[in-house]
Amino acid sequence: MPNRSMRKESAPVADAASAEISDTALIARICAADPAAFETLYKRYYPKLFRFSLRMTRRLDQVEEIINDVMYVVWKKASSFQPETRASTWIFGIAYKKCLKSMAERAQAEHLELSDAEALIPGVHDRGLKDVELEDWVAVAFGHLPPDQRAVLELAYHHGLHYQEIAQIMDCPENTVKTRMFHARKKIKALYPDLLADTTAESLGNAL
């Protein structure tokens, strides 16, 4: 591990230029203890990690600690990054483990059975549910999924990742990712049958 006891002073990476520097190039500079490159990578990943950690843990008070734990590992272990891997896969892999650790420490890895979930959501079978703000709807839906299913949904649908990359991040077989997604879909569909049953001619035509 490189010695980072004496960080180099270097010029900040200008915002315009930083957009052109790849994550991998920034990590290479972090290997040489370059704080400007680290700051650029930190700011680039902060919103992504913020969102992912919040979705996973659903604890706003834990999010900053998790992000900084993740980026601390990035700073300390930059030299162990394998350039063949996508930087985002490496960083999200660290984040996933930190989220699980945080939840385990706080006994947050709750799992709600469907029958319990339905009882706790007022009007889940009401027609009026379509009027519910969709952001609330998604948040409630996520709250009733176990963390591994939340992670798959978030990584696939918000970050647009392929199941192979999600499997790398979660350190599990690809079929496990598909199965987790299948169960998440099934659970959400059971909770919100009307919202996901978009069977209009237009939407069905767009499916192809």
Next chain:
Amino acid sequence: MNTEAPSPYANHDQVSLLLPWYANDSLDAAEREQVAAHLRVCLSCRQELAGQAALAKRLRHDPLLEISAKPSFERLMRRIDADAQAPVHRQSPPRGKTAWLADWIASLTDFPAKPRLAAVAAAMLLALALPLLLTATPPGGQPAYHTVADAGSLDRFTRDDLRVVFADQATKQDIDRLISAIQGKIVDGPSPAGVYTIRLAGGGAVEPALAQLRGSQSVVFAEPALPQAAKPGQGG
């Protein structure tokens, strides 16, 4: 010979598992075509896909919160700085190939904390064993102990050689980078005790190279392979 193409409906279960990734447009061309062919004949998968596409759209554009990264980054850098300034001896000793070194150092530093009886027992054991140690010759006539630079083998070293033990957690990249930084190359090792011999290119200055190695967390031991001559102007 059966020349009929397989029914696109035959792989319903397999395709059903791929629908979320069809919805997020991340499938490769072959998988995408497989799903598209199935969707043309399967109404239930088309319904499922429409629902998943709606969920994907909501999640993709869900903004959550916008919070400035700056204060968090500053807190992290304070943590990193504090960590860098923490005394090295508080860290856990490395195990594995350098465990012997850590154990030896620990045995020296922990000794006052041991019960006095243990010290007395050790002294008695040493008194009993010392005559045997002084007179006995191990099989083969070779000493049964090793130092990092065995006496009698020093003639294979030059004044530009360093003896180095790397930490267990040091990767090959770390080691290569360190050696490159001091313009050296590995000429021997690792020995069974994990010792490398590194030769400085072109008669490089030993002291700065040692200082650089000793300042790295990847190095647990770095010494000249040969005793260094006193510098002009130094006493003794």
